[in-house]
Amino acid sequence: MTHITHLDHIAIATKNLTESLDFFEKKLGLICTHIEDLPERGIRVAMIPLGDTRIELIEAMREDSEISAFLQKRGPGIHHLAFATKNIHDDMKTLQEQEIVLINEKPTQGAHGAEVGFIHPKNSGGLLIELCQHKD
Ligand code: ZN
Numbered sequence: 006m007t008h009i010t011h012l013d014h015i016a017i018a019t020k021n022l023t024e025s026l027d028f029f030e031k032k033l034g035l036i037c038t039h040i041e042d043l044p045e046r047g048i049r050v051a052m053i054p055l056g057d058t059r060i061e062l063i064e065a066m067r068e069d070s071e072i073s074a075f076l077q078k079r080g081p082g083i084h085h086l087a088f089a090t091k092n093i094h095d096d097m098k099t100l101q102e103q104e105i106v107l108i109n110e111k112p113t114q115g116a117h118g119a120e121v122g123f124i125h126p127k128n129s130g131g132l133l134i135e136l137c138q139h140k141d
Contacts (some may be wrong), residue, residue, distance in 0.1 A: 014060075016086070022062055035054075061116075085123070088134060105125075107123065112136075115137055122136045123136075
């Protein structure tokens with residue numbers, strides 16, 4: 006079993022973070038609380054809290070970013086759902102033991118210093134799922 010607890014965020018790939026933020030903030034009246042660059046992954050993320058979960062807007066910072074292929078193939082839109090877990094290392098091991106294909110074998114660094122790992126969409130009928138464990 007995994008240690009998944011709740012839906013952490015819904016991530017949306019965008020071609021223009023400023024324009025997307027404009028929509029969520031000025032039209033919907035939501036508030037972005039954090040913008041962070043993740044240069045190792047080639048992305049900039051903006052977080053918009055929404056009740057117990059949040060919207061995470063992702064923009065590519067370079068052409069070989071984590072979301073560039075997705076944007077080219079499918080265009081802007083929902084990129085992944087993120088499930089919060091209490092023990093990402095154990096979960097990724099458990100999934101591998103069940104022959105679930107992971108995109109990265111070990112957790113990598115996410116926003117706010119969280120540890121994140123991705124489950125390949127072919128396991129779930131097309132949905133990219135992120136596991137994330139926040140720092141306490
Ligand atoms: Zn995410």
